[in-house]
Amino acid sequence: MTTIRDVAKKAGVSVATVSRYLNDSGYVSGEAARAVADAVKELKYELNPVARSLNTKKTNIIGLIVPDITNPFFPELARAVEDVALTYGYTVILCNSDENPEKEKNYIETLRKKYIDGFIVTSNQLDAPHYANIPLPIVALDRAINANIPTVASNNREGAGIGTRALLERGCKKILFLRGPEELNPANDRYEGFMDVIRHSGIEHHVAICPFHFTESEKIVESILQEQKDIDGIFASSDVSAAGALKAANTLGISVPDELQIVGFDGIAMGEMLSPGLTTVAQDIYKMGAIATRVLIKRIENQTEEQHFYEVPVELKIRGTTRSVEE
Template sequence: MATIKEVAKLAGVSVATVSRVLNNQGYVHLDTRGKVEKAIKQLNYTPNAVARSLFKKASNTIALIIPDIANPYFPQLVKWIEKELTEAGYDLLLFNSNNDIDKELRLLYLLEAKYIDGLLLVSNYLTKEDVKKVTLPIVALDQFLDEEIPSVTVDNYQGAKEAVRHLIDSGCQSIGHIVGPQDSYTSKHRLRGYLDVMEEQNKTPRIVEGEYDLTTAMEQTALLLEQYPDIDGIFAGNDVMGIGAIKVIQSLGLNVPEDIAVIGFDGIDWGTVITPELTTMAQPIQSLAQAATQLVLDLIKKKETNTHYQYKATLEKRQSTH
């Protein structure tokens, strides 16, 4: 593999001149530039990306921290973020924290010490104080931390209210809710939406606590139906838990939605491959990715921009509700 010194020797110039050509920095005479470019082509020289990032104090790399790669919502989000970054000429560095706050803190400070241009952050545990200690351009996804920390979110509260009202409009009288993780920003707001509609309708809340995963959802659905056998509607805190709820209901010899209607939240692809297909409050995942990507790139370039974006979840009525 050719080196920058070999390019300089073949072109008859200094290493500094080759570096100026590679990085388009400073004045280089057209004839000299032509010699350098010819030498680069002749030697099939590829600049070292790390070395160039050290020189330019930039890497064209954005880091993304997500809490749970096993949750199918996040791979869909990652797919769209990577697409947007690639089109903008940036690479994506992905980290899965496994909902471990110590790991998230380590990553936060590690990434600031590296030549990372910006960070997209999804965390259930990091506080605004944690994030403000970092000088990197940061965008919080799926959560609002502080007015000073840019964010891209969905209105989980209103989405949850619409989900519960849809069950009521479908004829459900006794509605249970499988809550997501207690520390999750999204689950807190979805729970509040559920509780407010139940209070408005003078209905008794029936709640069990889940973890945004299939196994826990199935266990908690069984517990919910054991504690409240009159339930005829379930609002699951996310689609994965909604799928788990359907599996348990069917295993008990009951039908969805004839006996118990189920609605989820997120709009992941999994919801369309089960029978019956899961009704859901769908997040605009592609739009969230586009907004977050553009926002972090604007912050890197120090552009004036709106720093908070909130999107609406939309009802996708399928087969699991009337």
């Protein structure tokens, strides 16, 4: 196996010069650089990435921490992060925290020891002070962590208002709002957006705390619909919860959208696969992941940040779980 000493001998320079050239960590004259490059090519020398990371403390690896990989929203985010990272020469390590703060912290500490270059984090914690003390670039994705960490997110409050108005415009008289976990900022913002519209509508409404999980959402909605048979609209603060609501309606023999209209929030691809297709307040999931990755790489490479908060617009996508306005 060819070593750095073999390259130095072939190029007629010192081992230190070869190291500086390979790691781009100091001055190397043009003549010496050409000699080393020729020696590397002739000897087919490959720099050990582990050895390089020990020398430079840089690995071109990004950690992506998500709370629940079974929620289709997060694999779609991960795809965008990976696509963009690869174009800049970075590799992504995906970590699933299972909505567990201790597991989240463990991932961070473990990857820091491996000389990770930075993190993109979707945290389930409203208050995460441990991130403020990490001496590495971090970008918060979908959910803000603290004021000192750049954040990429959608306008959740405005989006919830759009979704609520869509149900009102289609004649709903009693709406069930499936509020996400109270410890999540996006869920709280969506609740506020719902209430912004409902307060001025005068219509009857019901709010239920509902996790972003299909099975739990199905059970919660089925129970509520059995007790309150006059609910004619559901606005769910995630598409996964909306899918659970649709399944519950189907189980109870409630026709969607004739008897019950449903609107979700996220815009995941799964929504188009449902029958009927899910009307949703769609986030540009790919764009969110792409922006977060570019912002993080800029921070890793000590480039100037254009801004600290990036808000991605949302869009109402009408499909089969709602009627037309004319109806």
